Amino acid sequence: MLAEPKLKLLADFISQFSKEELIWVNGYLSGWIAAPATTPAEPVNASPKKLTIAYGTETGNSKKLATDFAAKAKKKGLPTKLVSLDQYKLTELPKEEYFITVISTQGDGEPPVTAQKFYDHIHNNGFKLPQLKYGVLALGDTAYPLFCKTGEDVDKQLQYLGAQRIAGLQKCDLDYEATAAQWFDKVIEQLTTSVPTETTVTAPLVAAPKPAGKQYYEGIIQTHINLTAKGSAKKIYYIELLAEGVAFLPGDSIGIVPESDALLVDQILQLASVDGNKTITWKNETATIRELLISKINISYLLEKSVKQYATVVGQEIPAAKTDLLSLLKKYPLQNPALFEQVLEGLTQNVPRIYNIASSPVAHNGEVHITVLRDVFIKEEKEHTGLCTHFLENKKQGDTVRFFIQTNKRFRLPAADKDIVMIGPGTGIAPFRSFVAERDATGASGKNWLFFSEEQFTTDFLYQTEWQSWFETDVLTKISLAFHNGIEKAPTLADKILQQGKEIFEWLQAGASLYLCGEKEPAGKAIEEALLKVFSAETGSETNGKLFFETLKNENRYSKDLY
């Protein structure tokens, strides 16, 4: 409170200023109060700094944060505009003064749908933004391999375009509130006190222990079979999970958090002479060491920072090669068992593996089906299987699996009367089984065309009897197959697309939607190249072909899910 004489002095003083000037004074005073008492902050210019806060969101977190930020900035007297990136006028960007982006990462490291245009705009147009001062707050989830990828890309690209950071990129995990608020307080401090300079705000090194925003389900395995026949070079498992009340749409995926092999964990405990029954708290999770090693902690594919932490604990130089905990313990034994908990601190959590759902919620009510290729690789001359493959391979009928639904809004069936062309080499066929089963069960009138490829016709034709039955009942209008069958120059799926390009183009011109799912390399890449060749040939030039491809994407008639 001010005493009466001072209050009067202040009122007289204030009466000399315009509203704009008062807003600036307000900001100036906040900065002055926040600064150390001996060095009052000097404002650099007399007018308040104009701030735009733009958000790109899918499930609303970025919007909520951006809205809180805008309210805070306004309170501090900064003229602030809050806008969703899909509403943002891209021609405004070169005119902006201070530009804060709050953006999440979706899909497999992709921008939210609402931010796609902005993302493409800054990446595809050859302009510069020398006057822009910016900061990016990235939302993500450390459970995903491409943590905060979109925020990283936007931050990097704005700098590349000549803009100046007023705050370093801040990456946030699911428990973002406190970190985000701290970061924005620093931004406000910059804008209300002094010349903006780049600050590096370090992201928290350690992941939040569990993806709190996700709803997890327990599914009971009711079928677990190898889809490929005897004589096949591969194993592809078909797993049916009983999962009553789990809501999803054709095109969605599930995330499964793999568990480590109990025998491997026991070997580790024995080697480290550690009591696995001791209860500890690891990244907010309280359980026995053995339980944590089985269900939470990544012991198979250690990150570089985990190896570094191990090297510090044992006080030795260890090369940053890909390794696992057991190998480290064997090669660089711990001097004493008490050090094991320090090693655990440097380890990260197991990340979920994502599988396309192969069932239809209408046709296979209460069930979720997946198609899992046994992922085999050679390390130190020994055959190994991927962690989740190994985990799922050893499950039996009646066992439970913990999973969450990963929605994929970019991979959706069109209206029931629209035609679809589905290209699914190998396990890429999974979502198309969901699509066609759904269209069959709902009596959708649109035509359906499937492209599929595998090694051997006799052993590897995934879901063969179902495709045959759908073909016979006219649910599946066309099926185009490419099997290698051990023939050196056998046509690939890309070749089939080139051969049937004219008809594919006709379907698309008549309004069909096109889908591609499967491995990115080599099949996915070759197929996209073949599609571009087809479109170029049919439209008369490569430029027109690219334009046709772009139009399909802009009209949401080309969806791909490559891994």
Ligand SMILES: Cc1cc2nc3c(=O)[nH]c(=O)nc-3n(C[C@H](O)[C@H](O)[C@H](O)COP(=O)(O)O)c2cc1C
């Ligand atoms: C389908 C889906 C895919 C996601 N993919 C990623 C990813 O690749 N990388 C990441 O860091 N976070 C990923 N996330 C996590 C989100 O970025 C995180 O939940 C964020 O808080 C969402 O913010 P929003 O509500 O503003 O979209 C994904 C979330 C979902 C639902």
